[in-house]
Amino acid sequence: MTAEIDYEAEYNNRARVPDHPALIAGWARDAQAYRASRPNLFDTISYGPGARNTIDVFPSRSEGAIVVFIHGGYWQALDGSFFSHLAAGLNTHGISVAIPSYDLCPQVSVDDIIAQMRMAARALARLGRCLVVSGHSAGGHLAACLMATDWRSIDAALPEDIVKAAYTISGLFDLGPLVRTSVNAALGLDRAGAKRASPLFWPVPSGGSLDAVVGADESAEYFRQSRTIADTWRRGGIETRFAEVPGANHFTAIAPLADPRSPMTLRLLELALHR
Template identity: 40%
Template sequence: MIDWDDAFENMAYIPGGAALPGQWAEAAGAYRAEMAKAGRLQEDVAYGDGPREVMDIFAPESESRGLMVFVHGGYWRAFDKSSWSNLARGCVESGWTVAMPSYPLAPDARISEITQCITRAVTVAAGQVPGPIRLSGHSAGGHLVARMMCQGVLPEDVAARLARVTSISGLHQLGPLTAIKLNDTLRLTPEEAEAESPAGYDPLPGVPLTAWVGAQERPEFIRQTRLIEEVWGLKGADVTSVYDPGHNHFTVIGGLEDPDSPLTKEILR
């Protein structure tokens, strides 16, 4: 019998994992201060009425080539935009404007409500930045950007501008989450889990998806990556999967800081 709690556990399997959130916050704060000093950061841009319905927008030094939206992870229950600001660096230095939204967290919000928030965030950011749109997200954020690629989620004019979606260590089939202790917080019903699983939808035609995962991640995250590749590939989507050698669930996103990393180049491909 599968131990689903163990299957979705990441931190306990990564040496020094408990110290990581503090390190992330320090690196994010330093980059945010750097960009604010340069006058290239808009903080707390509202995309809704709630206190967490705000985003930071990082501008490139020269004319913007388009918009990249990064959606953070944390199992829909932890962190906010300010925990990950440094991950904007790679795309910003490549000439792209980067928007990083916060969103309401469980248990105050259901996953279906968080999906609606990210839809609004992408729509508002798209209204501020012309050109193509690229979406990326990590873990729960990978789920949320994959939901944006499902037909009928984004407004048609915004969906028409999507150039690529990159789900990093994303969760694409939520049914197993109903069987774990975390669901005391998420409050997922079987019906909502099915309705919020990207794998159950048709993807937007003509929009490429990259499913990127660390090769040293927990088997469930590798399965979730393979699942979306297979299901959406059979529906005719252009899906690329990458099993990043040597990386776990947290080191896998480090490449976003580097404009020359394979991950940044794939997001902007």
Template identity: 35%
Template sequence: MSDRDSLDRAYANSAHIPGGADYPARWDREARAFRATARSELGLAYGSGEGQALDLFLPAQAPRGLVVFIHGGYWIEGGREYWSHLAAGAVARGWAMALPSYTLAPKARIAQMTAEVAQAVATARARVPGPVVVTGHSAGGHLAARMACLSALERVVPISPLADLGPIAGTSMNDLLHLDAAEIAAESPCLSRPLAPAHVWVGAQERPAFLWQARLLSEAWACPWTPEPGRHHFDIVEGLCDPASPLMQTLIPAA
């Protein structure tokens, strides 16, 4: 097995999760059902490019603050529409949640995605007064961590983040991402310092590569990390739906 094949296997998730191929359809159903009844402002533009838009979900009362969730998909696939239901926990606790899309590879480099998400956060926080908490999953966890390196936030909770882009450059995904040494150095969160308190979250049953990435970021940032028991890479985000979950209590601690 070549080095590239080994890295591809290390960062593959669906093949190692029972029923992994069924999750996207499930997320789509749950997101559609949530959007059908939620108080929301959908498709708010934060730039002029295709996909530069966000969805904002609001509680019944004036929001206590803003949570931003950044979706994953290895910077290559996915979009905000699959994840609307993850706003349920924040909304139930009286917070707004913004979910941005961003330009994907190969149309954009990761540095451009970082800049786009920063603009999305700025646009959302201009609409919702109060503290701003940023989270994201997988590649979105990477982008959430990058937000903590760029501006002051109340808190950042990267979920299953990719903190070191060096190994990703060795996978077949790099045929689309085009990572080089300069971008790896600039865009790897583990090589930067956060401007906000952080807590790294990961599923205890995730692939060893993701456990390593999460632990690496927590050590580089000297921040806590939680490997949540029984959770894998696809169901680790489900805690965002439950206002009483340990993940939500970490994301939005009780006042």
């Protein structure tokens, strides 16, 4: 008989990584330092009416795609200002990076956050460049949602390929298991709502590519989530890759983005420059 999965243990990342407070404090410190080092080289634009409907843009000289990084926090914590330093790796190569914030649950729903990230992508598309969308944890979910969006159905004036690739880091693509965890106290998802907000169950994108990477020290469920969407979308006809981030837990899996020489940064560079 198959043992029942303890979803609380599988998805409670703060319990799995006891030193997470120091890691999150480190993000805030490094992000502030990176902004301070470039006082005239980043800007914040609004994409909607709310105070959190903003995008920090770290421009650079390349004519390649803009790389978007969407933060995690289980749709209920943090904002883009914790992650400014993650633009450093790609900025070194001349790639522009955009880091949006969004409203949080329970003040809004997961569906609302998906809609907000679509608004952010439309605002960035007006800059005249296509997008490579990356994201961590809940941000990986949102990156996949943008990749799988039928943009013409939202705005007939938009090109179909405004998002040409997604790069997800320890993402979540099937929200069903979260219904039975403490994470759901703020999300308020029932089974139907969880399935509706899960890009795993949406039509496979008609083009582009997906990289689904996961920290090597993550739970089995995080491995299952990334492997499943990579396998499903590959069977649907698009290029996908699955990979591990060596030695990384849920909170350290994003650290390679700050390193210009890391395989993660170099893969995103390749995606941004590929035509």
